[in-house]
Amino acid sequence: MKRQKERPNRPALALHVPEPDARPGDEVDFSHIEIPAAGSVMRPDVAVAPSEIRDLAYTLIRVLDDEGKAVGPWDPRLDPETLRRMLRDMMMVRVYDDRMYRAQRQGKTSFYMKCTGEEAVAVAAAHALDREDMCFPTYRQQGILVARDYPLTEMMCQVYSNAGDKLKGRQLPIMYSDREHGFFTISGNLGTQYPQAVGWGMASAIKGDSRIAAAWIGDGATAEGDFHNAVTFAAVYRAPVILNIVNNQWAISTFSGIAGAELTTFAARGVGYGIPGLRVDGNDPLAVYAATSWAADRARSNLGPTIIELFTYRVEGHSTSDDPSVYRPQNAGAKWPLGDPLERLKAHLLGLGEWDEERHAALLDQLGEEVRAAQKQAEKQGTLGNSPAQDIPSMFDDVFEELPWHLKEQREQAIAEAGAKK
Amino acid sequence: MKRQKERPNRPALALHVPEPDARPGDEVDFSHIEIPAAGSVMRPDVAVAPSEIRDLAYTLIRVLDDEGKAVGPWDPRLDPETLRRMLRDMMMVRVYDDRMYRAQRQGKTSFYMKCTGEEAVAVAAAHALDREDMCFPTYRQQGILVARDYPLTEMMCQVYSNAGDKLKGRQLPIMYSDREHGFFTISGNLGTQYPQAVGWGMASAIKGDSRIAAAWIGDGATAEGDFHNAVTFAAVYRAPVILNIVNNQWAISTFSGIAGAELTTFAARGVGYGIPGLRVDGNDPLAVYAATSWAADRARSNLGPTIIELFTYRVEGHSTSDDPSVYRPQNAGAKWPLGDPLERLKAHLLGLGEWDEERHAALLDQLGEEVRAAQKQAEKQGTLGNSPAQDIPSMFDDVFEELPWHLKEQREQAIAEAGAKK
Amino acid sequence: MPVMNMIQAINSAHDVMMDRDPNIVVMGEDVGYFGGVFRATEGLQKKYGRSRTFDTPITEGGIVGVAIGMAAYGLRPVAEIQFADYIYPGFDQIVSEAGRMRYRTAGEWFLPMVIRSPYGGGIFGGQTHSQSPEALFAHVAGIKTVIPSNPYDAKGLLIAAIEDNDPVIFFEPKRIYNGPFDGFYERPVTPWAKHPAAEVPEGYYTVPLGKAAIARAGNDVTILAYGTMVHVAIATAEAEGIDAEVIDLRTIVPVDIETIEASVKKTGRCVVFHEATRTGGFGAELSALVQERCFYHLESPVQRVTGFDTPYPHSLEWAYFPGPARLGLALKKALED
Amino acid sequence: MPVMNMIQAINSAHDVMMDRDPNIVVMGEDVGYFGGVFRATEGLQKKYGRSRTFDTPITEGGIVGVAIGMAAYGLRPVAEIQFADYIYPGFDQIVSEAGRMRYRTAGEWFLPMVIRSPYGGGIFGGQTHSQSPEALFAHVAGIKTVIPSNPYDAKGLLIAAIEDNDPVIFFEPKRIYNGPFDGFYERPVTPWAKHPAAEVPEGYYTVPLGKAAIARAGNDVTILAYGTMVHVAIATAEAEGIDAEVIDLRTIVPVDIETIEASVKKTGRCVVFHEATRTGGFGAELSALVQERCFYHLESPVQRVTGFDTPYPHSLEWAYFPGPARLGLALKKALED
Ligand SMILES: Cc1ncc(C[n+]2csc(CCOP(=O)(O)OP(=O)(O)O)c2C)c(N)n1
């Protein structure tokens, strides 16, 4: 191999490996993050040419200002009822998460994942969509189910893989699925839902339906080929789909620089395909709502897909298997300058005079009650353990619509084996 | 399924399927193609922030004007010797292509692919690179080998899978490979070379080497996940690599709209990742040279990757297996407004007074001679047919470095079988 | 009855089904206006419109992922992968998503979709236009894999695949698109017209998935084959004067174990025959199944006659291809032992 | 001698080799600063710097494609795929590129690279953290596949894999990272410390690829196993009081046919044992090989004891897992027949 020294007129190359600003022991410092003032970003008509709004990929659409006032053209002007409902849903998600996290720690299931600090990206989006629109979420959008009134007990039974689990104990906890609530089955494989959402949206367009699709993906998972597959198809066929990128800045232990965030924003990916890319304060429920509505309008008008980067922060560990203090400063999330979506919406409602601390405390109590009741209900149907709630023959169902001979034989084998174990 | 009629407040969706302007029987019309004047695009310093030169992705870098004069800041100011050499190489590619195409038609091999009209994207780029830089081409950059003095006979032996084929008859014709000439083995699988080029460039950076990598991909193949994989890695680690997209506007029968060209340019993909995207007149050898040099300088200065869209036109069929008159107007290529790269460089040299028609005719004769001589030489070593040039045991070599027991046994079997056939 | 080659039969299956069911959409690289590089979808776009037959970007992962989304919506997509050798970028979506969708949702979502792909060698296509990757799919739970050997079956099986409510991989041996290639490559090619299975009804009919056919009845040895190899097996048996029973599996998952068992128990000898590489090929599964179920009936070892464990070479096509010479030797051995 | 668990042994293999050879680079999701979700690469970034051990974007296709380019340059990349269940987006680069690079260039380019991946079930990981996809790689020409069963072998085999000049898939049974799980899941877990193979030399040594080990000598029946199943096999033989010979294959391609043949010819009976789904699993290949080569020595059919042909279920983990009960029944049958 010819090396540097033999080519003195050529400089030596070096590999650049991105590294976050702070590691354990360092002081976390978010001061370099540029935060445009709430209300400062223009809101174009949905029929605008994407080439005219490239700037929206490099700013931050924000509605709630530091005092909790809704300002500027993106203010979705929601009625207090809707605002309170959104607050309630986000609070519910947090209460639910805490409870289930604890259940995992208590050994009642194998695994759990919270979405602390990211409640708005699911809840506010769900409120901006029609109930009939199909969501293709990741494991961090449990808020959609809550916003769509999916029973908590159903969710818990799934987490426990118990007798009440409609998925028959087959999926890892939190991999919910509910067709009726427009919640596509979560996959353990990152990114696969993205082209599927586009296919669903294309199908809706082929049939002259009016329902659109919305998908979510993490900042880390945008690197998968399926991200590109999805956006390519969506752009080419102008599929009625909203492509959300939840940039919580971490992918397990890996910061978003390794996903490409050093050089540009994730919303800018949209620019690369000639579709709109909106960069949105993901901790601002009104901004999330407004951007989602805008993208939904575009999709419904046959104007095609929109990428929405939801800029947020993963406040807690990746999952129950993760300890973030090993790779980033402790309590980094608490210092996140864009605040907590729950607190921000609460402040907004307080400012409007449509909420007060008493009602807030009462609601919190009530949600705690609801979750406890649901949990009791769920645990009546069992928790995960070495004696599974599902019977052995059920293991062979649903591989195919009909059981072929080899699975029939294997089912017999499994039954015989279970007999022998006793 | 809920349908349109049940949701009267929602408009019906419809699928958009891109369709080219002209199909067989239609008049081809390129008048909508925007062609900025040669010399009109600014040339930034290589250290520029990519965010400042996004415009370069939406224009067309051109050096040769309609009279063949080199104008503007991108003029690479090449000496006449180099210009003549580039002309010679492009002419050689065309003569070679014609000859090999005919050889396939004569039944001397199974397959051939020409690059008519696209000679500049390989030849001019190769001249702008160092010989030590590694090229990761597609099947349409045979010009690199010609520009790097790879023997024609070697190329032909590969096309014939004959006794002189260094690839032992294992690869489809035109899937050349030559390490010494910095020409990475062509893959039959579209797009796979792109991340490989990035890996090679990263390796060069890891070792403090000074060699860079250059890759080529077709407009159609940019849709593959590997395109995204490659650009993601290249952007994250600022890999010293030039990522060329040869936009010849067709992928077999499929026009570039199906690859996403309706909404934006291919150079704009670079914008999506925050790296420079240059859009270049691919039929202008000086523009190709200049853009390649610029990107190479950036890469050598540890400034990272550049995407270069080479806007050109596939003048002939996809391959010997293809008849383009079935899906696009006949002779569309002849009307391509950006002309023929050979003619344009010839006109430039004529204008400089560094070339004349006599020398041109003589050169053409001479190249014909060279190709004929090489072909004779190659055909002495056989052409493709039912009696292969390679012996049967050779079929088992190079699966692994050493032959494992099962391949030894299979080799014996193949030999026995060959005996039985006689 | 009309006479069709394999391409025409496959084209007709699409046409019949698109006409019957508005939920069927057809897509893939070059399948739209052009009708596919092998012309299997010719005329469909013109007849059914661009939103039901269209070209796709060149990304097999995208094609499969999008087809899954369409099937989840309720359509019945039929996607073409231009060559089986290019199916791997879509492998993740097939294995991780299509194969497990029904299972992971306990039936809430299921995927009526077909992935068609020209496959196999014998056309001097080199290592990237010749592969037979069926074993990779056979190993994945939740996927059916079908490989027809003639026009009648191709149409009937493709219609059955389209009607199936689970994902089906449909591999079309491209060497026999135009005629029943028997492995004697030096002889002139016979077109389908002379073969009884080229008589293909114009309209709707099915050939059920999971059912093998006895392509040639015989008593002395059973040959398990599918696709092109069925014709090679028959021709070899005739050439060698061996009374072989040739079973055309047609579907490899689920495989028709009854037909296999009955035949091997009758003949007592078995040769498994495919073009794919040997190690871990579907022949290993067949050999294991036969041995497990017919052990006490076997008079000689089950043999595998296959492609070699190398990539498909270009110039040595016929040394690689498991033709009559390779099979003939194995048959003789099976009968001698 | 130091006592190591599998993770420590694998970590040590990296360390020893990175120290010896500056061309070795280590990469994958979370492998850099953090040291990998199973901590197999802990400390390497600190010791060898960021340009030799780094985190990658989450794209397995990119990881493999880039590793191929690095190997083509002349480095020896060792890439981690976080779970074997996530290897499929990289399948095309492995099958179409890594497996055929040496062949298609007649040796001009070759790829000294290792793809490591935690694999197998038994940890309540559900269908996407439990898979055993080795058969998919075994079928692909040009790739070696290695599966260690203990710390000593893990380190020695990984070093051999890194030194090998061809691409090696290195699957690490994650259930036995911390202790030799024998399938008796109700019993307390034993750590590696009590196992002789946890004695692992600090420095350089190799365990050759392609050579099996006799994990337990015996006379009555041969069990062919690898990875976690080696421990289950030994424990089952002991529990059932069966004089089984347990062969730990260690490498499945190329497989150590001599050791297999010798054992089966001695015992006359054979059970093939793996965790992957049955149909088209590597057990089919083993069964076919044994039957082809030991037909006249076999006193009963070769049996396969495997995972079932379903995705790996979450709650029914132990009903799916091929544990002592399943193997025990098969062993008794092998001896009865
Ligand atoms: C194809 C695939 N590769 C790797 C993993 C392992 N994995 C699970 S979550 C995760 C990080 C994802 O990060 P991001 O996309 O940013 O989502 P977040 O967890 O931050 O919501 C990884 C690497 C996986 N599940 N699937």
Ligand SMILES: Cc1ncc(C[n+]2csc(CCOP(=O)(O)OP(=O)(O)O)c2C)c(N)n1
């Ligand atoms: C992975 C893969 N999918 C499909 C093909 C079949 N194929 C070969 S060339 C081609 C068109 C490529 O078009 P483009 O990338 O624009 O390159 P061009 O031929 O125009 O130079 C296709 C679809 C392939 N070779 N590899």
Ligand SMILES: [Mg+2]
């Ligand atoms: Mg994240």
Ligand SMILES: [Mg+2]
């Ligand atoms: Mg093209």
